Amino acid sequence: MEGTPPRILVLLPAYQEERSIGGLVGSLRERYPYDVLVVNDGSTDRTSEAAREAGATVLDLPCNLGIGGAVQTGFLYARDRGYGVVVRIDGDGQHEIEDIAKVLDPILAGRADAVIGSRFLGETEYRGSIPRIFGIRFFRFLVNLTTGYRVTDPTSGFFAINRRLVGFYSDHYPSDYPEVDAYILMHRLKARTVEVPVRMYDRAEGKSSITAFRAVYYMVKVTLSYLINCIRRFA
Amino acid sequence: MNRITLLSICASAGFLLYILEMVRRRKLREEYSILWLAGSVVILVLSLKQTWLVGIAHAVGIVYPPSFLFLVGILFILLILIHFSIAISKLHQMNKKMAQEIALMKEKGMDGASGDPSIGP
Numbered sequence: 109m110e111g112t113p114p115r116i117l118v119l120l121p122a123y124q125e126e127r128s129i130g131g132l133v134g135s136l137r138e139r140y141p142y143d144v145l146v147v148n149d150g151s152t153d154r155t156s157e158a159a160r161e162a163g164a165t166v167l168d169l170p171c172n173l174g175i176g177g178a179v180q181t182g183f184l185y186a187r188d189r190g191y192g193v194v195v196r197i198d199g200d201g202q203h204e205i206e207d208i209a210k211v212l213d214p215i216l217a218g219r220a221d222a223v224i225g226s227r228f229l230g231e232t233e234y235r236g237s238i239p240r241i242f243g244i245r246f247f248r249f250l251v252n253l254t255t256g257y258r259v260t261d262p263t264s265g266f267f268a269i270n271r272r273l274v275g276f277y278s279d280h281y282p283s284d285y286p287e288v289d290a291y292i293l294m295h296r297l298k299a300r301t302v303e304v305p306v307r308m309y310d311r312a313e314g315k316s317s318i319t320a321f322r323a324v325y326y327m328v329k330v331t332l333s334y335l336i337n338c339i340r341r342f343a
Numbered sequence: 344m345n346r347i348t349l350l351s352i353c354a355s356a357g358f359l360l361y362i363l364e365m366v367r368r369r370k371l372r373e374e375y376s377i378l379w380l381a382g383s384v385v386i387l388v389l390s391l392k393q394t395w396l397v398g399i400a401h402a403v404g405i406v407y408p409p410s411f412l413f414l415v416g417i418l419f420i421l422l423i424l425i426h427f428s429i430a431i432s433k434l435h436q437m438n439k440k441m442a443q444e445i446a447l448m449k450e451k452g453m454d455g456a457s458g459d460p461s462i463g464p
Binding site: 170171283328329332333336339340 | 366369437441
């Protein structure tokens, strides 16, 4: 155990979120004493300026890397600057920031290496579209079958991880739907994971980046990459 | 089982395993392996299920069923090439963007080491 409490970084990947990011960063800074990092994934709107004006540190990627690449950039930053815990939430206001405390708790108590916020635990107001729910169920089946975890929300992008996982993800982080793949990585690392109930809302602004055709492609790609991660060696 | 069937089964199965091994060793990214895998699975299945191959070949008016395998192979190769052309174009675009960003950063005196000068370590 370390004597001093770990430094905590809140990481928000953002792509074309000029309308929500400023307010979100503002409320985070008001509510929590943690540093806020926005990774701007090559937005062409005012995402970067809005985040900076609201008091976040901003990393501007020169081109769009996709969600996995953007989040991994944040992990690299956290590793280099010696943060002990990273909380990752969406930059579009879908995640209830009041629940950050709940996601942090088990990590700060040393009971978990990763805490994932689930929209399906406890009372839920979440109403996703049918394909989305189908995708979530499919990945839930896949993850629970192969890891023995009892996961309810395998695509949740609301999670906190400790230094060990930050270091690992800095080197190995999947690109599309990284959260599903991350489960097999955590399983292979024998990481202790906990799910806690969190609130998620439908998108306030902007559009989800997933269209129907892409959804099928991602299902295939993520499943392939997941299954291969089951038999990969991690040095 | 005739010799061409055996050859086609061995070749497509071997190919399939080779691609999977390349992905496992991270020499090939998943997104670039999907078409290769799909192509070899289709050819493998058609080689194993002779009746399907003959059925489809006759349905589209091909007299010699194994040539339908060539057709499938060529179609997949075309798809893969188009996919690569698109991927290369995207990489070209990103590469240009990156070079330009670096040039602008150098001019500002932010070339690497210190990162954003306003943030302490």
